[in-house]
Amino acid sequence: AIAGTGWVAYGIYESRHPADQADPDSNKKTLVILGTGWGSVSLLKKLDTENYNVVIISPRNYFLFTPLLPSCTTGTIEHRSIMEPVRNFLRHKKAAVTFYEADATKIDYEKKIVYINDGSDVKGATSSNEVPFDMLVVGVGAENATFGIPGVREHACFLKEVNDAQQIRKRIMDCCETSTFKDQSPEEIKRLLHMVVVGGGPTGVEFAGELQDFFSNDLKKWIPDIKENFHVTLVEALPNVLPMFSKQLIEYTEKTFKEETITIRTKTTVKNVTDKYIEAESTGPDGKKVLEKIPYGLLVWATGNALRPVVKDLMSQIPAQKDSRRGLVVNEYLVVKGTENIWAVGDCAIANYAPTAQVAAQEGAFLARLFNQMARTEEIEMELKHLSHVQEVAPSKEKRDEVFAQIKDLQRRLRRVKQMGPFEYSHQGSLAYIGSEKAVADISWLTGNFATGGTLTYFFWRSAYLSMCFSTRNRILVIVDWVKAKMFGRDVSR
Numbered sequence: 001a002i003a004g005t006g007w008v009a010y011g012i013y014e015s016r017h018p019a020d021q022a023d024p025d026s027n028k029k030t031l032v033i034l035g036t037g038w039g040s041v042s043l044l045k046k047l048d049t050e051n052y053n054v055v056i057i058s059p060r061n062y063f064l065f066t067p068l069l070p071s072c073t074t075g076t077i078e079h080r081s082i083m084e085p086v087r088n089f090l091r092h093k094k095a096a097v098t099f100y101e102a103d104a105t106k107i108d109y110e111k112k113i114v115y116i117n118d119g120s121d122v123k124g125a126t127s128s129n130e131v132p133f134d135m136l137v138v139g140v141g142a143e144n145a146t147f148g149i150p151g152v153r154e155h156a157c158f159l160k161e162v163n164d165a166q167q168i169r170k171r172i173m174d175c176c177e178t179s180t181f182k183d184q185s186p187e188e189i190k191r192l193l194h195m196v197v198v199g200g201g202p203t204g205v206e207f208a209g210e211l212q213d214f215f216s217n218d219l220k221k222w223i224p225d226i227k228e229n230f231h232v233t234l235v236e237a238l239p240n241v242l243p244m245f246s247k248q249l250i251e252y253t254e255k256t257f258k259e260e261t262i263t264i265r266t267k268t269t270v271k272n273v274t275d276k277y278i279e280a281e282s283t284g285p286d287g288k289k290v291l292e293k294i295p296y297g298l299l300v301w302a303t304g305n306a307l308r309p310v311v312k313d314l315m316s317q318i319p320a321q322k323d324s325r326r327g328l329v330v331n332e333y334l335v336v337k338g339t340e341n342i343w344a345v346g347d348c349a350i351a352n353y354a355p356t357a358q359v360a361a362q363e364g365a366f367l368a369r370l371f372n373q374m375a376r377t378e379e380i381e382m383e384l385k386h387l388s389h390v391q392e393v394a395p396s397k398e399k400r401d402e403v404f405a406q407i408k409d410l411q412r413r414l415r416r417v418k419q420m421g422p423f424e425y426s427h428q429g430s431l432a433y434i435g436s437e438k439a440v441a442d443i444s445w446l447t448g449n450f451a452t453g454g455t456l457t458y459f460f461w462r463s464a465y466l467s468m469c470f471s472t473r474n475r476i477l478v479i480v481d482w483v484k485a486k487m488f489g490r491d492v493s494r
């Protein structure tokens, strides 16, 4: 009863219920969308689902607001606050959408079939199947790059999914508690409390900042024994961190990290990982290379993206994609080169932009407009066909003139609809949290770019991320988490 009332005005409930939706229509073209990340979800948000038989396939039945994932590793934000169930927003679409929680294991380009596997723990359930498509959008993202470095997959934590953040949170507490175990040796205490982050991109920098905050604001108070030995080190192969930011902000970040007592080890490349230490090669000012062992308790690996096997396999089936190494090469309308009915968005596509959430979201919104327009074009063309037949068999000159005017009007509308330009990315800027309530921002305005860093930028960072959250529900939950962390401190239970 509540769903149909004034709650709508507050954005808390919407009036449409799955029972009120038009059923999926298998007579329409089947549009299969892979993934529920930034690209696919922003496409779904704006897509008129009544034009197609829409099927979504993703191993995650929720959208994850990834920019706030580093905050989940320390409990500043609870992970459910940044998750939005797919079912929640699909029920607001005019026509029903089919959702399968499954991995797309293979795409057969020739046969136009996606093979899926649900990997469910429920015994006896059907777990693999095939989904045919007329049109396909690949928005499966990327996996963590390890560059084949031995030991990374076995011993390091990543920071891409909710499970990763939960694992890191447990590991931090495990290291702290184990270091205070009765008669723990001084070397073990030092090792356990050494938190190493590999990769000085925004993911590594934001996580290092959050972790140091957790220590300075909470851990130090609740577990004073770890005070002397807790230490965060950021390891980066290049000469500086945050290469995509301006020089002035890189320097500001490095200075802030120094004040926060986070060690940055630049020009240091990790070559091997064991369960207790990493082996890294660092280049000194004289150009000499030194190999050293760095013991760690927690190792977080944030060295960027790599292709998923399902994308690699699809590329191997399309001759025009054979030379590409980094992902599916797309044209200016995001069509996968060498195909006519496959589009790609987000981190699995290469369209001359960095693999960011901002790019993926804009690409998804562009595809929604394109698909809505394609459906509208088809509709008008069918109407035109019908009218020209009516005109041919019209009994009088008046009737023929009337139909002729209608045809002219439709032709004008068709020209307008068809006038959609190619995808153009509009860069709004880059933002990153760097700890101790400071953030850095490279912002693009009409008048040019400007760089800013500090506490004011931190409030800007907060409000920008809040406004980008998926729903009002998410926004409220995030604000409550921030208030909770400020008032009571972060939760240090495992």
Ligand code: NAD
Pocket (backbone or CB within 6 Å): 067, 147, 149, 198, 199, 200, 201, 202, 203, 204, 235, 236, 237, 238, 243, 244, 268, 269, 270, 271, 302, 303, 304, 305, 354, 355, 356, 357, 430, 431, 432, 433
């Ligand atoms: P990244 O690709 O931006 O950075 C990875 C870093 O790891 C690189 O600087 C690389 O030199 C370093 N590295 C690689 N191998 C190494 C090794 N063996 N030893 C030491 N260092 C090594 O990765 P990311 O931070 O995960 O970001 C991925 C993408 O997502 C980027 O395009 C980024 O811009 C975007 N992103 C943006 C934000 C933001 O804007 N706030 C946040 C997260 C991610």
